[in-house]
Amino acid sequence: MIAPGRLAELQAREEARFRAEHPRSCELAGRAREHLLAGVPMHWMAKWPGGFPLFVREASGSRFVDVDGREYVDFCLGDTGGMSGHAPAPTLRAIDEQARRGITTMLPGEDALWVGEELARRFRLPKWQFALTATDANRFSIRLARHVSGRPYVLVFNWCYHGTVDETFATLAGGVVGPRRGNLGPPVNPAETTRVVEFNDVEALERELAHGDVALVLTEPALTNIGIVHPEPGFHDALRELTRASGTLLAIDETHTICCGPGGYTAAHGLEPDILTIGKPIAGGVPAAAYGFSAELAERVGAAIELEDVDVGGVGGTLAGNALSLAAMRATLGEVLTEEAFARMIPLAERWTSGVEAGIAEAGLPWHVTRLGCRAEYLFGPDRPRSGSEAHAAGDFALERYMHLHALNRGILLTPFHNMALMSPATTEADVDLHTAVFHDAVIELAAG
Numbered sequence: 001m002i003a004p005g006r007l008a009e010l011q012a013r014e015e016a017r018f019r020a021e022h023p024r025s026c027e028l029a030g031r032a033r034e035h036l037l038a039g040v041p042m043h044w045m046a047k048w049p050g051g052f053p054l055f056v057r058e059a060s061g062s063r064f065v066d067v068d069g070r071e072y073v074d075f076c077l078g079d080t081g082g083m084s085g086h087a088p089a090p091t092l093r094a095i096d097e098q099a100r101r102g103i104t105t106m107l108p109g110e111d112a113l114w115v116g117e118e119l120a121r122r123f124r125l126p127k128w129q130f131a132l133t134a135t136d137a138n139r140f141s142i143r144l145a146r147h148v149s150g151r152p153y154v155l156v157f158n159w160c161y162h163g164t165v166d167e168t169f170a171t172l173a174g175g176v177v178g179p180r181r182g183n184l185g186p187p188v189n190p191a192e193t194t195r196v197v198e199f200n201d202v203e204a205l206e207r208e209l210a211h212g213d214v215a216l217v218l219t220e221p222a223l224t225n226i227g228i229v230h231p232e233p234g235f236h237d238a239l240r241e242l243t244r245a246s247g248t249l250l251a252i253d254e255t256h257t258i259c260c261g262p263g264g265y266t267a268a269h270g271l272e273p274d275i276l277t278i279g280k281p282i283a284g285g286v287p288a289a290a291y292g293f294s295a296e297l298a299e300r301v302g303a304a305i306e307l308e309d310v311d312v313g314g315v316g317g318t319l320a321g322n323a324l325s326l327a328a329m330r331a332t333l334g335e336v337l338t339e340e341a342f343a344r345m346i347p348l349a350e351r352w353t354s355g356v357e358a359g360i361a362e363a364g365l366p367w368h369v370t371r372l373g374c375r376a377e378y379l380f381g382p383d384r385p386r387s388g389s390e391a392h393a394a395g396d397f398a399l400e401r402y403m404h405l406h407a408l409n410r411g412i413l414l415t416p417f418h419n420m421a422l423m424s425p426a427t428t429e430a431d432v433d434l435h436t437a438v439f440h441d442a443v444i445e446l447a448a449g
C-alpha cells in the first residue's frame with residue numbers, strides 16, 4: 001500500500017529533477033507557448049508529465065535523444081506509430097527513392113497492388129482501400145456500413161478508443177448512453193448514433209443487436225486503450241454469431257492489436273470480420289492506414305455506389321493512397337514488421353512482463369500486469385479487468401503520471417495515458433532490463449513510505 005502524502009512528496013522531487021535536467025526542453029516549451037496552442041503542435045502532448053514535454057532531437061531504432069542530449073529507451077514508440085522502430089532502414093530507403101519519383105499524384109502505382117496482396121494474405125480479407133489515419137479508416141468503414149445496410153446505429157464497447165470518430169465517443173453509465181467525458185463539441189448526443197455495451201457482455205450484446213438497427217459493431221479484438229482487456233473464451237465466437245444472426249457487419253480494428261503477430265489478433269485467433277481496419281505502424285511512421293472488406297461486403301459496396309458520386313461520398317481523401325505512403329507500407333510490411341520480427345518482439349514483452357510482475361510482488365502492491373503479443377501494461381488493481389468499466393475503475397491519474405515521470409527521469413519513455421510498453425524489432429533485452437530495474441526501484445520506494 002502507498003502511504004498518504006507519499007506520492008505527492010515523490011512527485012515534487014521528480015518534477016524538480018525533470019526541470020533541472022532538461023533546460024533546453026524547458027526553454028523551447030516556453031517559446032512554443034507563444035505561437036502553438038497549449039505550447040504544443042498537437043493538444044495531447046500537453047498531457048505528458050513533468051510540467052513541459054520533452055523536445056526530441058532524433059530517434060533511431062528503440063531509442064531517442066532529446067534536445068538536452070539525453071538518451072531514452074522508447075517503449076511508447078509513438079503510441080504504436082513507431083512500432084517498426086524509429087527510422088527503419090528499409091522504410092527509409094523506400095521513402096527516399098519514392099520521394100524523388102513523386103509523392104502524390106491521385107493515380108495508382110504498382111506498390112498499391114503489392115500492399116493489397118500482402119494485406120489480403122495477412123488478414124484474409126480480399127479487398128482493400130487506403131486512408132491516412134486509423135481514425136479515417138474507421139470513419140470510412142462506419143459510413144460504408146451505414147450506406148449498404150441502411151441502418152443508423154454503430155455499436156461499440158464501453159471505454160473503447162478508435163480515433164477521433166464521433167460515433168465512438170460514447171460511454172455507458174448506469175445503463176444510459178451519453179457523451180464520453182472530455183468529448184469536445186459532439187455534433188449530436190452520441191446516444192442518437194451509438195449503442196454501447198460492456199466488453200465480454202454477451203447478453204447485453206444480444207439485447208442491443210436485437211433492435212435490428214445496428215449497421216456495424218466496431219471493436220478492437222482485445223481492448224488496448226483502457227488498459228488491456230482480453231476477450232473471455234467464447235466471446236469472439238458469440239460476437240460473430242450474434243452479428244451474423246442480426247445482419248450486422250463486424251469491423252475489427254487491428255491498429256494496436258497488430259502487436260499479436262503479422263496478421264494481428266485476427267489471424268492469430270482465426271477471426272472472420274467483414275471489415276478490418278489498421279493504421280499507425282504499417283508504413284513505419286509515415287501516415288498511412290488501410291481497411292479491408294470481405295468478398296461479400298465488397299460486392300455490396302460496389303453495387304451501392306454511383307461512379308459519378310465517388311468523390312463526394314464522404315469516404316477517401318486527396319492524399320489517401322498516395323505513392324509515398326504506399327512505398328513506405330510496402331517496405332515496412334515486407335522487410336520490417338515481418339514474421340521473424342514478431343518472433344523476437346513477443347518474447348521481449350514476456351521478459352518485460354516478468355520483470356514488472358516480480359517488482360509488483362516484491363513491493364506487495366495490489367497491482368497486476370498483462371500482456372498482448374509484444375505489448376504489455378500494468379494496472380493499478382489486483383485483478384485482470386473483464387470490461388472497459390472495470391479497467392477504468394483501476395485508473396489513477398496521479399499515480400500514472402508519477403510512474404511515467406519517474407521512468408522518464410531514468411531514461412525510459414512509456415506510452416502516455418497508460419502504463420504500457422511496446423516492443424519494436426530494434427528493442428533489446430538490455431532495454432527491457434533497464435525498465436525492470438527502474439520499475440523495481442519505483443515500486444519499492446512507493447511502498448516503503
Ligand code: PMP
Binds near residue numbers: 079134225253279
Ligand atoms: N484505433 C485504435 C485501436 C487506436 O488505438 C487508435 C489511436 N490510439 C486509433 C484507431 C486512431 O489512430 P489515429 O489517431 O492514428 O487516427
